[in-house]
Amino acid sequence: GAVVSQHPSWVICKSGTSVKIECRSLDFQATTMFWYRQFPKQSLMLMATSNEGSKATYEQGVEKDKFLINHASLTLSTLTVTSAHPEDSSFYICSAGRGSDEQYFGPGTRLTVT
C-alpha cells in the first residue's frame, strides 16, 4: 500500500511555456501532499504543502505565481510551472501523507527547459 504516482516522468519544454505535473496517491487518500525540488547531487527542498480543497502553503523564496499548486481531491495534486525558464530545469518530486507522520514519494519528474 501507499503508492504514489507522478506524471509525466520527464518533460522537455521551450522557454516561456507552462508545464503541468500530476501527483496521485493510488491506494490511499492523501490528506496532505508535498512538492519538492531536487538539484543534481543535492537534497530535497520543500517547495510547498497542499491540503485538499485549500490553498497551498509555499516555502519562503518559492514564487506562488510561478509554481501553481492545485489539490482538487484527496488523491490528486498538480504543480504547474508557468512561463518556464532554463533555471527551472530540475527534478520535481511529490509526496503524500495520509494523516500520520510518514510521507510516500512519487517517482519524480525531470523537467528540462530549453
Added chain:
Amino acid sequence: GENVEQHPSTLSVQEGDSAVIKCTYSDSASNYFPWYKQELGKRPQLIIDIRSNVGEKKDQRIAVTLNKTAKHFSLHITETQPEDSAVYFCAASSRGNNDMRFGAGTRLTVKP
C-alpha cells in the same frame, strides 16, 4: 524553523563493514525522524523511522538511534552490501508531516 545537518556527505566502506551516518536537528519539538534511501534517478524510499518516545529501533541490518537530549540521531547499517550503495537522507518533523526537513544527504558507496 527546523534545521537538519547530516554527516558525512560521502562515505565509502568495504563490503561487510558497517556504515554510520549522523544527523543533528535544532527544533526540540521534533518528534519524528525518518531515514530515506534514494538510488540515482529514483524516488526516496523510507527505510526506517523512529519517534521521540523510543531510543533505538532495529530492522535486520539497519538500526537507528536517537538521543533527544543531544538532538542527534544516527543510522547504522551492518554487513554492508554493494546494493546498499545510494544516497541516504535523514529528516525531522514536529507537526505530523507538515514541516519535515531533510538533511543534505550522504552518498554511501560499498565496494565489493
